[in-house]
Amino acid sequence: MGASLRPDAQNQPEVKRVVISGYYGFRNSGDEAVLKSILFALEEEARQQGVRIEPVVLSIDPAWTTQMYGVEAVHRMRLAEVIRAIRSSDGLISGGGSLLQDATGALTIPYYTGVLKLAQLLRKPTFIYAQGIGPVNRRWMDPLIRGVMRRSAYVSVRDAESAALLGRIGVSAERIDIVPDPVMGLPLPEGMAAGSNSSVSDESAAPVIGVSLRHWRKDGADLTRAAEALRALARSRAVRLRFLPFHTPSDVESSRLVMEQLGELGPGSSAEIASPGDDPQHMLKAVSECDVLFGMRLHALIYAANQSVPMLGLSYDPKIDQFLKRVGLTAIGTTEQLNPDMFVAEVGRLLDRREEWLSTHKAAIEQLKQEARRPAKQIASLLRHNK
Missing domain, CATH: 3.40.50.2000 (Glycogen Phosphorylase B;)
Structure with a gap:
């Protein structure tokens, strides 16, 4: 050559x-x-x-x-x-x-x-x-x-x-x-430790729910359903909804649209948009700090698996279902349907029985990382x- x-x-x-x-x-x-x-x-x-x-x-x-x-x-x-x-x-x-x-x-x-x-x-x-x-x-x-x-x-x-x-x-x-997707092998930035989820670092703080949404349906009904589910969650228990824009500016706009539809949240609950910047490893760090991730974006779910963060996928494309299947999961909903009660119950299960989730899916995640x-x-x- x-x-x-x-x-x-x-x-x-x-x-x-x-x-x-x-x-x-x-x-x-x-x-x-x-x-x-x-x-x-x-x-x-x-x-x-x-x-x-x-x-x-x-x-x-x-x-x-x-x-x-x-x-x-x-x-x-x-x-x-x-x-x-x-x-x-x-x-x-x-x-x-x-x-x-x-x-x-x-x-x-x-x-x-x-x-x-x-x-x-x-x-x-x-x-x-x-x-x-x-x-x-x-x-x-x-x-x-x-x-x-x-x-x-x-x-x-x-x-x-x-x-x-x-x-x-x-x-x-x-x-x-x-x-697997290459991102399963992406490390955190040098000098940044893993395992700094809010539940670990501060027992008294409300758990962080990472939210990665994108615009898909032209009528916005999918985002409206996501807002309904998140509102139900934030009224059922104290949580910090942290929106993670994977594609700017479009995901920022989608996140703001959903936040506007949340209405009044329950005691101790809040909503914010994170700004980790353009470096993918900084977004990986932001995901690692979540207790649960609710995501439409494929790489939001991959980041969560990479950092062993329990996740709920909202499917808009077969690639979401295909990745979740490799981790042993199915989507909590789609852009056509999302049940708020089921969503609240599943987030609660992941928050309250985190170690059980990790034990169930650890082997699959480790295999994906190696491959x-x-x-x-x-x-x-x-x-x-x-x-």
Whole structure:
């Protein structure tokens, strides 16, 4: 490979430049957490294998990405820059996140498969990193996905449903590695201790209920139902509702809309919007400080699992149900229905019998954490042996 640097006399590790393609630079906390998790895992696994990986991130805001992560970045929509980055690399990683789906529009799949195809045309190995595949409603996109997947050196997806969809498209099951979302392996920031949930740090304080909501239904009925459930909870016992905006400014607007609908809360209850900033690890820390998390955002639930915070998922997309299933859970409701009485009872159970929840789900969570590093391990090994 043209960009490889051979070890020198001092036995320095071999350097491999790797382009990383994904939904980066948009300041969506979930996708930024995916990037940070991939960067962290690649660095750790490469070090263990005697290789040094130099990432080059395709970002909508390269300056911000470089400032945030300390890595080289180029503009994802400037073709000449993308070609130059790939040409000077040793390979390209696509992922993670839900990149290959057409729910958000007809241009998403052609863009991400186009970047993969470009790397393959430039004879660079390509790697699919823990992607969530689908939904794919436009059948003319199947060949785009099938072509790049069949030519990739390594393919990993984040759930069995994504693997099944690739199988229906025509990708051999033997080529597909099913792994957890990369964020399951994201550590807390250095110097910040885990286990600082409010119930642990202050016995007299009302428990913190993390709330991660997003706008989904056009009529807002899903958020209204969430407000009804949260209002019922805050009137049944003293709680601190802490809204966690994973995508700004849209989640801030959704949170404010729900807070406006809460009305009068019960004695000792309160509601607030957290501002952990853009760093995904700071949001992970904010989630770790919750006693229970109620979430629509996939990565809010993944953060909770990462930090062993009991969770309730509100499903708006199959990916929510798929992740909850891997932890041994089912959603408390959907964007179509949410029973306030059932919600209050379940939150109460999680608060009052926390250790029981942890005991039940600990093994599944630990397994997901360990498996989350497998793509980085495989990619580092393939790069090391690809001279």
